[in-house]
Amino acid sequence: MQVTRRQFFKVCAAGIGTSSIAALGFSTDALADVREFKLTRSTETRNTCPYCSVSCGLVMYSMGDKAKNAESSIFHIEGDPDHPVNRGTLCPKGAALVDFIHSPDRLRHPEYRAPGSREWKRISWDEAFEKVARLMKDDRDKNFMAKNGEGATVNRWLTTGFLAASASSNESGYITHKVVRSTGILVFDNQARV
Amino acid sequence: MALQSLDITRRSATTTPSPSQRKTQEVVKLIDVSKCIGCKACQAACMEWNDTRDKIGTNHGVLDNPMDLTANSWTVMRYSEVETGRGLEWLIRKDGCMHCADPGCLKACPAPGAIVQYSNGIVDFQEENCIGCGYCITGCPFNIPRLSGKDGKVYKCTLCSDRVAVGLEPACAKTCPTGAIVFGTKDDMIHHAEGRVADLKSRGFAEAGIYDPLGVGGTHVMYVLQHADKPGIYHGLPKDPSVSAMVTLWKGAVKPIASFALAAGVFGAFFHYVTKGPNEVSEEIEKEFKDEK
Numbered sequence: 001m002q003v004t005r006r007q008f009f010k011v012c013a014a015g016i017g018t019s020s021i022a023a024l025g026f027s028t029d030a031l032a033d034v035r036e037f038k039l040t041r042s043t044e045t046r047n048t049c050p051y052c053s054v055s056c057g058l059v060m061y062s063m064g065d066k067a068k069n070a071e072s073s074i075f076h077i078e079g080d081p082d083h084p085v086n087r088g089t090l091c092p093k094g095a096a097l098v099d100f101i102h103s104p105d106r107l108r109h110p111e112y113r114a115p116g117s118r119e120w121k122r123i124s125w126d127e128a129f130e131k132v133a134r135l136m137k138d139d140r141d142k143n144f145m146a147k148n149g150e151g152a153t154v155n156r157w158l159t160t161g162f163l164a165a166s167a168s169s170n171e172s173g174y175i176t177h178k179v180v181r182s183t184g185i186l187v188f189d190n191q192a193r194v
Numbered sequence: 195m196a197l198q199s200l201d202i203t204r205r206s207a208t209t210t211p212s213p214s215q216r217k218t219q220e221v222v223k224l225i226d227v228s229k230c231i232g233c234k235a236c237q238a239a240c241m242e243w244n245d246t247r248d249k250i251g252t253n254h255g256v257l258d259n260p261m262d263l264t265a266n267s268w269t270v271m272r273y274s275e276v277e278t279g280r281g282l283e284w285l286i287r288k289d290g291c292m293h294c295a296d297p298g299c300l301k302a303c304p305a306p307g308a309i310v311q312y313s314n315g316i317v318d319f320q321e322e323n324c325i326g327c328g329y330c331i332t333g334c335p336f337n338i339p340r341l342s343g344k345d346g347k348v349y350k351c352t353l354c355s356d357r358v359a360v361g362l363e364p365a366c367a368k369t370c371p372t373g374a375i376v377f378g379t380k381d382d383m384i385h386h387a388e389g390r391v392a393d394l395k396s397r398g399f400a401e402a403g404i405y406d407p408l409g410v411g412g413t414h415v416m417y418v419l420q421h422a423d424k425p426g427i428y429h430g431l432p433k434d435p436s437v438s439a440m441v442t443l444w445k446g447a448v449k450p451i452a453s454f455a456l457a458a459g460v461f462g463a464f465f466h467y468v469t470k471g472p473n474e475v476s477e478e479i480e481k482e483f484k485d486e487k
Binding site: 013016017019021033034035036037038076077078079081086088089090091092093094095096098099 | 234355368369371
């Protein structure tokens with residue numbers, strides 16, 4: 001494109017003119033707004049942090065109002081300010097719980113790896129319960145000790161241990177204790193320190 | 195204006211005054227460095243609330259992770275191992291925006307309304323208006339804002355303005371397990387900090403004090419430091435921060451003069467055109483020009 005000296009000056013003048021006018025303040029209004037508060041009308045559910053035995057109280061915020069056609073999905077978690085253990089605070093693991101829920105690596109169904117095998121195979125809950133029950137029964141039948149060497153009744157089963165969830169309430173802890181002890185298991189932790 | 199903290203006292207690159215009749219409570223986040231155990235719950239809670247996620251980094255042999263603030267990490271823990279009169283001390287400072295009363299970023303910003311200050315003291319970036327020039331980064335005496343490579347806009351801590359606007363505390367302050375971060379009105383936080391300083395002094399930290407630098411008009415994020423006489427040992431916390439003289443000059447005194455000069459130039463050109471008319475080139479010169487070619 002051929003630009004004459006005259007055209008060049010015209011373009012320059014127009015450019016300087018418009019930018020000067022803009023600099024004089026003829027711009028649009030500067031609107032400002034904080035980010036929309038994201039928890040309004042979300043569903044609040046109280047729960048207990050699943051990580052350690054401190055068992056901090058949580059408030060989980062999920063999408064939808066639990067209506068029939070709305071699929072709930074947790075999108076935010078923070079500490080429960082009314083919970084006596086943590087009074088709203090959470091450690092870095094607890095504060096990042098929402099990513100734990102939606103992690104692609106999260107275990108979503110029972111899996112089984114046969115002895116010596118390198119592969120995990122998906123199995124149904126029924127299969128999993130049956131397998132565990134079978135192994136427990138076989139081990140108990142083999143190793144249950146009704147009396148000790150001195151002939152005193154002990155009803156012990158020492159070859160199997162049991163870990164219960166960290167998020168147990170007093171009541172579920174009591175029931176866990178009753179069930180596990182009734183089988184004779186001595187080695188168990190009702191509030192797993194994981 | 196539905197929410198109280200939306201009362202704006204200052205807007206970047208705007209000459210018309212902001213509505214300034216209403217005055218809301220000034221809020222402060224107080225970070226007690228002596229109570230911090232460096233667990234990074236604040237970092238996790240910040241990302242969780244603000245829906246930002248940094249990519250997984252690499253281990254640099256220290257606890258700092260990530261190594262610096264990013265457009266996704268608006269707060270990071272700075273770990274310093276320092277020899278003091280008390281022996282080796284591990285000082286852990288939560289770094290992030292200080293929400294200055296006299297913000298250098300806002301002064302330096304040329305985009306109208308990209309940086310605003312609410313009457314409660316929070317300095318907030320409005321990314322919709324941000325043009326990504328990075329002047330705020332140069333203007334900040336604490337080196338806090340970070341330019342995103344993804345959208346070319348600058349991000350920093352908002353002091354959870356969306357939470358504060360509805361009467362909640364910032365996410366980091368809520369989650370802090372040791373209570374090293376507390377949140378409240380400026381008066382209450384100064385009172386709280388004074389109590390902490392007295393406690394630290396009774397434990398032998400003679401130079402304990404509050405960090406609320408006057409060079410930037412005071413801040414809405416304050417620190418309780420064990421060694422307030424040497425803020426530099428806390429990963430280079432500036433002792434006497436102030437807005438750069440260049441920013442003050444260019445965005446202060448020079449700006450109206452320059453605007454006037456531009457307007458005068460345009461007016462002068464127009465006046466010249468009206469009185470003298472266009473510059474006519476005589477046929478002789480035109481001919482000479484053609485011959486030269």
